[in-house]
Amino acid sequence: MKVDTNDIIQELRRVGLRATPQRCTILQAIKQLNNHPTADEILEYIHKKQPNVAVGTVYNTLDTLVSSGLLKRVKTDSGSMRYDGILHHHHHLYCSRCGKIMDYNDADLDELLNDFFSKKGIQNFSIQGIRLDFHGHCTSKQQTEKS
Amino acid sequence: MKVDTNDIIQELRRVGLRATPQRCTILQAIKQLNNHPTADEILEYIHKKQPNVAVGTVYNTLDTLVSSGLLKRVKTDSGSMRYDGILHHHHHLYCSRCGKIMDYNDADLDELLNDFFSKKGIQNFSIQGIRLDFHGHCTSKQQTEKS
């Protein structure tokens, strides 16, 4: 995914953050990787271009970006946190074979769920958002055969 | 939730595990707590009755129980892992105010989703299970918890 540095700078300023080189690099990295990376994967990716970015800075920056709404955390059941640079509403496909987390968009599905819960609701709970986790495995290309 | 120790022992044996006192206590604790506890919360709860259970044992046992299918991990976007002793299919309500994770069962919803995806499917992905995360907050004054 091609991401323009100027867009990144604008995005940072829009939420009232200083556009430091580190923040630009980190935000750009997540958008380019586009793969729900861990802090460590981000660090590794960044170090190829800018070896002088500190670990603490990456974590601090990620927290800042999440607080400012420029990033989202992705829920996992493994040890370390993952980050998502795609802000619009979407769901996730968790592949049990390759471990990847892929994005899934479906307006029909969202409409179906909205209809369902606007009628029914949930007792003692006010719904603000619904996210679906699909568990399974990818079937593209080399993995077409069954186990 | 009342949980019979003999049932726990049977459950452990059924999957081919030795029914050690530690494993019984840990599995029973999770089922009694019924609150998606962290390893630390489990340890604290257990220590009231059996102070001689080691931290390492709790983690090892939790891993073992998950591998054997007697427990599930719960996805979170916070630092530490949570565990679920309820094995049948269900969804989770994440309360942004009290931080609790509650269970949600809905056969109509599951049927709706099954219908939707059995017709449609997802390109390049074989669905094995769908879990919904509801984000929002609880609206009950006091909860008559029961499941």
Next chain:
DNA sequence: CTCACTGCAAAGGTTTTGCAGTGGG
């Protein structure tokens, strides 16, 4: 120029591991 931000390293929290000893089957 100034203060929010960074680098660095140490500390903090959670989970894993190594090993000698124990008890469940």
Next chain:
DNA sequence: CCCACTGCAAAACCTTTGCAGTGAG
């Protein structure tokens, strides 16, 4: 009895924090 399991403590992660120095606005 024997070996899978435990206790204990150290180590390995992952993330946060403190502080002096720096550069974005």
